[in-house]
Amino acid sequence: MSYLIDRRLQGKNKSAVNRERFLRRYKAQIKDAVGRAIKGRSITDIENGEKVSIPVKDVNEPSFGHAHGGVWEVVNPGNQEYQKGDQIARPKGGGGSGRGKAGNSDQTNEDDFIFELSREEFMNYFFEDLELPNLVKTQLTATTDFKSQRAGYTVSGTPSNIHVLRSLRGALGRRIAVGGPSRKALAEAELELETLLLADVPLDDFRVVELKKRIHHLHTKLLAIPYIDPFDLRYSNRIKIPKPMTQAVMFCIMDVSGSMDEQRKDTAKRFFILLYLFLKRVYDKIEVVFIRHHTAAAEVDEHEFFHSRESGGTVVSSALNLLNKIIDERYGAGQWNSYVAQASDGDNWDNDSVLCRQLLANTIMPKVQYYTYVEITDGPPQNLWEQYAQVPEIHQHFAMQKIVTPADIYPVFRELFKKQPK
């Protein structure tokens, strides 16, 4: 007796629970590894999961075994030249030849344990402990909004929703369908009558009389089909769907003055990408607005934002004014969660920095969820930094950090978005 069973569709992914257990156990190490993986490398492919390595000593499962030493006598295959009694130099590293695996590993220089995290797993570690400031507040204060949306037609509804075209089209169809047999019979009767009349049958012939009666009857019957029936009525259907409040807009503001070289732009870009990925996880829908400025500000597309070589002096307030205008025009009325990330090397036209602070504190901050300012510089703080530093005193949802090298991006990001004590 024997069986052949197709097991391919069953019991898939049985190791998922063990895999989950493994990740659970090494959470701290994996988080470290994820942090290391992000440092100094491109963030654009971050969403693709990640190879992660853990020091092998951590994942080792110890067991009793022999170490090298004492007396080992081992039989090996493949003797070519040796005779009994030959002396052989000890192989380097002290291992006896062909000790095989019997000696058990007590080497400490083994490679790390490397494995792949799926994209989802990676992102979970990546964003753990991070949250958007003020997110909770918005969700609590927002009254649930419904959006009315068309959803085909129904057979019942209020008169104001009657859809005339659909109703008439239905009525026409019904009339054709219901009247069909009668019309056919009428045509036949008329043809028969004509034939009889052509054959000079007298008008009072009973066949003619009958046919006339029949034709009259059929005409009446056809006329009796109602032009429109309550059955035909179709109403426009509108349903209410909850309007997603979790929509956000992210403003990326970047200084593209001459001092922002390619490297700094790249650093800023990574910061923005990180922010984008982060917001993307929280919001169903997210829009991104790119604003670049030197002495004047402009809204541009992403490519332009990062790659344009246009340059000039620096007036930061131009960007803030534009930001304010865009919020008012397109993202106002509390419908949107607005986030602003500004990157600059901190170099600004002297008198402008004060203006910036006033703009921020008085006009912009009340309209946004969170405003982060990163200064990408290795020099001392400039006047813009000093002015901005006064903003958090008035508005707590303002944060600023300094980034010197790309390796700082992630720690700074974490610092800016770390979970706030409740």
Place this chain on the structure above:
Amino acid sequence: MNQMMKRPPHPRALPEQSEWTFELIEQAHEEIKRVAEAFGLDTYPNQLEIITAEQMMDAYTSVGMPVSYSHWSFGKHFLSTEKGYKRGQMGLAYEIVINSNPCIAYLMEENSLTMQALVIAHAAYGHNSFFKGNYLFRTWTDADAIIDYMVFAKNYIAECEQRHGIDAVELLLDSCHAIQNYGVDRYKRPAKLSLAQEQRRQKERETYLQSQINELWRTLPRKAEEETVAQAPIRFPPEPEENLLYFIEKYAPLLEPWQRELVRIVRKISQYFYPQRQTQVMNEGWATFWHYTILNQLYDEGVVGNGFMMEFLKSHTNVVFQPPVHSPYYNGINPYALGFAMMTDIRRICENPTAEDREWFPDIAGSDWKQTLHFAMRNFKDESFIAQYLSPRLIREFHFFAVLDDDRNEKLSVSAIHDEMGYRYVRQQLADQYNLGNREPNIQVWSVNTRDDRALTLRHTQFNRRPLNQQAHEVLKHVARLWGFDVHLDTVSPEGKLISTLECKREKRGRLI
């Protein structure tokens, strides 16, 4: 046999194609079964299961069982297997076969028809008949009950996780795994595993065990007359105990009943795999010999064609390749190569003995090869099998030589080679190499301080002055976690002289960390 002779040349020849279908696998299986039975292979009923590569990895990484409890180390193995497999660094095992009744053999869907036939012959008839016939498996395993027991273990452990938390269970299992190779009674035959029995007895065991332990660790003062007797230190345990897990299960002072049950589960499963660890050369050799013999028979009959045979021989040759010691691919002796060579050699000694064979193997030279081979399969383990059957001819073919590595000498020395003077020596050395007792450090429970701090002392009796590996201290921590009090590990010479000692102090007395 008769039926075989009468068969016309190609009555049910398998088509020359590499894609398998269910019909073709059944057809191949029918033919293999017929030939295997004609050769006298006695097997459990077979259950062939077609699985995906991913499922193969699953099976591969959870102790090769279709059901197993959850543990991170299985996840670790899965991740590293998956990594290797995805990068194409390694192929998956062609086959996994489970010592159960019915015997479950996995066929991976990616395999060609030829490979499926190879796996069926190898696993479903080779390994299967070995499981059913070999004395170690007959003694130590119960093919009827293992799957049930694994189900019991999985459910019980899942229940414990719910009740006591995943962390608590995981820590305990980690500790048990660290000493699972020391969970076997080498000389006592274990009781048969049976699900019904296990469940019935589990409750009794809880209460009974606890009462035993309470007696041992009684803290109330003993009666006056006992007091005088008790002055003389009573050794506990009276005899050293080699089964660490068993000792812990029975006597660890602080384990909860459910924790004892977990220790027992790891011990039982470890015991189940004990025969496999001792019969690798034989088991693989036997299975390889039979897939080779069966498929060749099918070729001779004309059931399989030339293309089939070419593909089969390619895989077979890869499997039985033994790189020499100086090769960069050398990774110890390949059990498939040695086992297959020995099985084939025994048949040769029976069928075409030379004068040397008659001198070395007077009992089997010229005997019926099938009977002789079956006898060998049934009654030996690797160590004794090699000691009994490794012929001078094979020692020459493998160019075996023994090297003595004594750390007191500056150089290694060749102690014997494949010549007249060396045959017996090489054979005995190779046999010893497969002796589990030599391979693993000899560590036993030596004593327990029942009067004072309840410390447990393990004793490592050194073999050939070999030191313990650096992991020993880590393992000791695990033992201490299970024992609940200080643990010492004394290393002594074979004469009983103390050489060194390791200890693991419990920082918080009585708390299972």
